[in-house]
Amino acid sequence: MVIAIGLEGSANKLGIGIIKDGIVLSNPRRTYITPPGEGFLPSETARHHQAEIIGLLKQALREAKVIPEEIDVICYTKGPGMGAPLVSVAVVSRTISQLWNKPIIGVNHCIGHIEMGRAITGAQNPTVLYVSGGNTQIIAYAEKRYRIFGETIDIAVGNCLDRFARVLKLSNDPSPGYNIEQLAKKGKKLVQLPYVVKGMDVSFSGLLSFIEERADSLLKKQYTPEDLCFSLQETVFAMLVETTERAMAHCGSNEVLIVGGVGCNVRLQEMMARMCDERAAKVFATDERYCIDNGAMIAQAGLEMFKAGVRTSLSDTFCTQRYRTDEVEVVWRDD
Known part of the structure; x- marks a missing residue:
């Protein structure tokens, strides 16, 4: 049984999800909302994520009834997305990876959506x-x-x-x-x-x-x-x-x-x-729950990668704002 935690914050949604072999244990999310007529700026969105992420991490662990020692892998959104929010979440991901002594995997945001959709709907x-x-x-x-x-x-x-x-x-x-x-x-x-x-x-x-x-x-x-x-x-x-x-x-x-x-x-x-x-x-x-950006989708894609032997070295845990879907080798699929 593999337990993965996923941290997502590529835009105005901040999400942390915990998955155990394809079963969603928790998936809380917080959204940065601006006044009518205004969009969200990268710097302000990053500050929102920085202020909310520790509380959200505690909530995800509490709802999943999981302690850090039970988690097998930390998964975070590597890109694509807005630079400042991505980096804010990546810093926390790197930190807990070292504190908890767990491997870390950088996940393509788009592939997170695809793998979550396949897992939830059963599409082949x-x-x-x-x-x-x-x-x-x-x-x-x-x-x-x-x-x-x-x-x-x-x-x-x-x-x-x-x-x-x-x-x-x-x-x-x-x-x-x-x-x-x-x-x-x-x-x-x-x-x-x-x-x-x-x-x-x-x-x-x-x-x-x-x-x-x-x-x-x-x-x-x-x-x-x-x-x-x-x-x-x-x-x-x-x-x-x-x-x-x-x-x-x-x-x-x-x-x-x-x-x-x-x-x-x-x-x-x-x-x-x-x-x-x-x-x-x-x-x-x-x-x-799963269409909108969320942490569980990053955990699901990261779980598939982890089981296929993928790992991200700490020196490679940077973010890529323009991370193309077709750049990733899908080593976890055999069809």
Whole structure:
């Protein structure tokens, strides 16, 4: 029986999770929330993580009913993410690794999402749509790598939604994307927005500029904030479903796994399910416990790596803000 602890803090969510052979023992999380209309800055986010992490570590151990001596490996997010928050969590991870005399493993954040999604849903070899505030990728496993078949060429879909939420001055509690989703459910009129798919890649920056510049005039006409949220969601999600379907066709896949914070969106899941129904395929997704950044996903990926013999030397426990999904050799999978 192997027990792994995972520490995640690549953006505004700070999470610490403890896993015992695939079973989640604890997974508390704390979120840095800014006032409406504002994003979160790296320095302020790092200070939040620094202030909260020791209390969260004690909470995770208490809820899991585990003592440090019982933990086999420390896992932390190596990247990608925001520099200052990543480093803040890595410092604590290195410290407890030395204090507790435990091995440490640096985990790719994106692969953490994938391995947690596979573990929770039971998806075997899915085409993965990874959508969050900082990442948008269509991924499939092949020959010991998670290969990126398509991605955003500018901003991530979550970042697009978050920035439009600032235009409407929506609350950041619990998240701007969630509040856009709730408004979109009441939208009735579709505004025609730029639809930008370039081969297997997508682009959201032009679409965002288009709706940002016209938001005031549209709201003065016959459109409501609900209509604008509805239109934005329908457009960007259609782009994601199209590129995911193309990757499925290329790989001969009959499974889709949606991961990342935006993956909690019920409308995205509905649109993907409709496409999968037409292809006699299955769609897998999780709820906010595991879609949104959390420590358990880092522990799960680290656990798989640990059992496959992977270790990170203390001198290599730095952070990499642009840590590509396909840089990691997936030594723990045999298929």
